[in-house]
Amino acid sequence: MRAGVVVAAQPGVEELAVQAEELGFHSFWLNDTPMVHGDPFVALSLCAKATSRIKLGIGVTSPALRSAPAAASGLASLNALAPGRIICGVGTGNTARRTLGMRPTTAATLEDFTAALQDLCAGRATEYREGDRVRDIRFLHTGAHVNTADPIEFVVAALLGPKAAAVAGHRGTGLISFGLLDPTAWHTLHDARRRAAQGASREPGSRSDSYLIASVHILKENEDPHGDAARDATGHVVMSLLAFAADTAADRHAFVGQLGPEEREAVQRYLDRRGTTATAPDRHTKLYPNYLGRIAPEDRDLVLPSLMNTLALVGTRDELLTRTTALEQAGVDELVIQPVIDPPTEMAQLVELLA
Structure with a gap:
């Protein structure tokens, strides 16, 4: 199983991205929760310039937070800085909306948003609507302002269960979930995605990987698992x-x-x-x-x-290997940790665990 890390956007976060790349992490994500954390597009631009291999992810944005043109411009601009290394998580905005005192958007709106981002980020025109006014839009930039040639990986946040998995299937994207440590639940999500994908066309160069965001604590000898x-x-x-x-x-x-x-x-x-x-x-x-x-x-x-x-991976090295193996067999491709105590040390421990 691959390793990833997600943190909050803040000054100096690019130094952590460099450390993650040096440790061999596959991906480095930043949260998109505007009233709680810093802006991930700004921070990932610094990470893009400081790194050369690691994937850089927005985890996750939402049509209830950003319009499709604005989000696509940010993504394609990042793709110009880090060609082929950008991942965009999309979701209904469950947390980011609630921190504003608002409700998340619907699965149908999420699917339309994802389709628009895929079109725009691939250099295609897409339908854009405001009220009763509908227009076709596309990037009008010339030169190297944005990169629509290298593919951007999209993943749908599976917080609505089968509904979100169906969006991923329709759009040919991957999945990302938070604290979902039950392998049976992942089998259910993947089955729902596969059913929805039947007959759907796939984006050229698209991926359908599954990412699990969780916290991990490796117990020392005789350590209390709930201490x-x-x-x-x-x-x-x-x-x-x-x-x-x-x-x-x-x-x-x-x-x-x-x-x-x-x-x-x-x-x-x-x-x-x-x-x-x-x-x-x-x-x-x-x-x-x-x-x-x-x-x-x-x-x-x-x-x-x-x-x-229920929500965290806590155990001895052998216990955690057993659990991560079961998750991998259920189709989880990457474990993304959220370190809050000592991120460099926690990242190094994860790499050692999954090696």
Whole structure:
């Protein structure tokens, strides 16, 4: 299985990209969450100039955040800086929209957006709509402003399960998911993508790889799998689920209803500590600060063992190899980690684990 890394965009991130390339990582991703993290297009341009081999990914953008012309211009501009090394993750904007207090977009809108990006980034015209006004658009640049000759790899975020997998199948793209550690679930996604791909035309040079974003903690001898070190290394992923559950707790058919009593109690404590409620109109301003950042020591009790076991890869080297092998057999091509404690060390440990 290949190795990748995803971090937040910030000054100096290109130095981490260089280290990832030197360690042999396949990909280096930056989050596209405008009100929480820095801009990934700006940061990846620095990474593109500082590296020569590693793939550079946007993980992930959305039609609810950027118009197709704007996103395509950013992608094709990056492709001019790092020809053939750009990956674009696309999704409904589940987190990036909720951090604005808004809802994600639909799978149908996501599919139209993906198709438009594929057309524009390949130098083709595409249909662009604003209200009742529809026009064909294409890049009008001349010279080397953008690169539409080298292919850009697209992957669809599988947060809507089979619906997202169907978009990937229709558009001939890969998949990317967050914290999905169940091999059976990956088999289901891949089956849905294959069914949707029947009869669909593929983009020239397109790929359909699957990427899994997760946190990994390799236990030392006799280390507690739910101790402070493990909670610190994986807590950001667990807290992201608590934030989502808290944010949507008042919705009809809320996700929190799928959780057990202990997990639901943790969601309520998360709301209480953030000083908000599940119905407060400004709750997004309280729930998402430091999203996917290192957790505070006083929040370790919220990182429940049950949620760690579901969302994070924690275990001895042999245990983790068994789990990653099962995921690879289920069709996962690359494990992308989100390091928050000591990124260079965590990256080196992953490379050693997967070697």
